[in-house]
Amino acid sequence: MSCPKTQYLLQEYFSEDLSAVARDELDRHLSDCAHCNAELESVLFVQRDIQQWQEQSVPHWDRGRELFRREHRAERPLSQLWLSWQWFPTAASLAMLCVLLFNVSVVSNESGFSVSFGGSSGANIDLRAQLAQFEQAQRGEMRQLVARVESRQDSNNVQLLQAVMEQAQQSTADSFDQMYAYFEQQRLLDLQDMRAGYEQLVDSDYETIRSLQQLVNYVGYQGDIR
Amino acid sequence: MSLVDEDEALIAAALKGSAYAWEKLVKRYESKIYNHGLRLTGNSSDAMDLMQEVFLGVYRNLHRFRGDAKFSSWIFRIAHNKAVDMNRRKRLMTSSPKFSSEDEGGEFEKFPGQANLEPEYRLGSQELNTRILAMLNALSMDQRSIVELKVFQSLTFDEIAELQDISANTVKTRFYSALKKLKVVSEKENVLS
Ligand SMILES: [Zn+2]
Numbered sequence: 001m002s003c004p005k006t007q008y009l010l011q012e013y014f015s016e017d018l019s020a021v022a023r024d025e026l027d028r029h030l031s032d033c034a035h036c037n038a039e040l041e042s043v044l045f046v047q048r049d050i051q052q053w054q055e056q057s058v059p060h061w062d063r064g065r066e067l068f069r070r071e072h073r074a075e076r077p078l079s080q081l082w083l084s085w086q087w088f089p090t091a092a093s094l095a096m097l098c099v100l101l102f103n104v105s106v107v108s109n110e111s112g113f114s115v116s117f118g119g120s121s122g123a124n125i126d127l128r129a130q131l132a133q134f135e136q137a138q139r140g141e142m143r144q145l146v147a148r149v150e151s152r153q154d155s156n157n158v159q160l161l162q163a164v165m166e167q168a169q170q171s172t173a174d175s176f177d178q179m180y181a182y183f184e185q186q187r188l189l190d191l192q193d194m195r196a197g198y199e200q201l202v203d204s205d206y207e208t209i210r211s212l213q214q215l216v217n218y219v220g221y222q223g224d225i226r
Numbered sequence: 227m228s229l230v231d232e233d234e235a236l237i238a239a240a241l242k243g244s245a246y247a248w249e250k251l252v253k254r255y256e257s258k259i260y261n262h263g264l265r266l267t268g269n270s271s272d273a274m275d276l277m278q279e280v281f282l283g284v285y286r287n288l289h290r291f292r293g294d295a296k297f298s299s300w301i302f303r304i305a306h307n308k309a310v311d312m313n314r315r316k317r318l319m320t321s322s323p324k325f326s327s328e329d330e331g332g333e334f335e336k337f338p339g340q341a342n343l344e345p346e347y348r349l350g351s352q353e354l355n356t357r358i359l360a361m362l363n364a365l366s367m368d369q370r371s372i373v374e375l376k377v378f379q380s381l382t383f384d385e386i387a388e389l390q391d392i393s394a395n396t397v398k399t400r401f402y403s404a405l406k407k408l409k410v411v412s413e414k415e416n417v418l419s
Contacts, residue, residue, distance in 0.1 A: 046361075059270065061256075064285055
């Protein structure tokens with residue numbers, strides 16, 4: 001019933017580099033030997049069986065988009081910017097806001113610095129003076145950022161500026177009308193500065209122009225709703 | 227432009243920083259790699275993990291791709307290495323004793339937990355795939371991998387031998403014994419159903 005050649009011959013059957021002579025020999029044996037022939041049929045059947053596999057669609061995934069963009073410094077969502085060093089200036093302004101909001105006083109004397117909350121320390125905090133200081137710091141930051149946009153023409157920075165402005169708006173919303181007004185005024189001043197800057201950038205590459213265009217639109221939009 | 231040339235053009239563009247080209251390249255191969263992973267691991271979460279690792283590996287090594295091999299062979303080489311790693315890692319993580327379901331032991335064992343097919347494969351339109359996965363499950367990881375490469379990826383015995391670092395004769399032997407085993411399993415199933 002069984003055949004001593006089955007194992008070897010069927011192993012060879014699936015080989016791609018079988019010589020013509022060997023292939024002839026194999027075919028001849030298969031036509032003569034019912035056992036080998038039946039064995040071959042059954043393994044071919046099972047091979048065809050598994051080949052009926054239906055391609056399944058890939059569940060949704062990011063395709064490495066984030067990784068790719070991060071490493072190639074292309075556009076990325078604003079939330080990602082929180083992780084980047086470029087947020088240092090904004091972090092500094094936020095810290096400044098906290099100082100104002102919580103009425104923290106920093107007193108410098110011979111023994112060093114002392115920090116207190118709620119204005120209970122002897123030093124009388126002049127909010128106006130702090131605001132003026134803040135204004136200057138903020139202006140300085142904005143100028144630096146604009147300078148960076150101009151020098152590096154980097155779309156990231158344009159986005160950053162957008163984000164900084166958004167952030168500034170959010171921070172000042174509701175409670176502190178005064179500061180809000182200040183920010184608003186500041187923002188408009190800075191935007192004027194930036195608009196002047198854009199004009200110099202117009203002949204740069206397409207990507208930059210597009211990003212700037214978006215920012216200009218954004219600025220226009222923000223201006224309209226106020 | 228042939229598919230191979232297109233791959234190379236996409237790789238060149240991706241290396242220059244085109245996210246669009248990278249995504250296009252991924253889209254071309256993700257389904258193949260995902261289905262490859264499904265057949266190797268038997269479940270979609272492992273297949274997803276494997277696929278993501280493969281593309282991360284591709285991404286990290288894209289600059290090393292020289293074009294002397296086809297991109298498709300290269301990516302399946304990465305997929306093979308990742309599958310071996312993943313299988314080894316899973317074996318370490320599950321403390322269950324290592325077992326070999328076949329006479330020939332090797333670096334591959336079964337993926338632990340692969341017998342638990344997910345519900346989606348038990349029902350409805352995926353019935354055929356479920357049956358195929360159940361059959362493949364009966365194989366050792368060595369055999370499963372060879373069946374995958376030979377039947378689904380159409381690699382030659384020599385190519386598989388090179389990929390797995392074993393002799394072509396061993397590949398032939400394992401492939402044939404895998405087919406015999408699949409035959410036994412499918413007959414058993416037919417008797418049961
Ligand atoms: Zn025979």
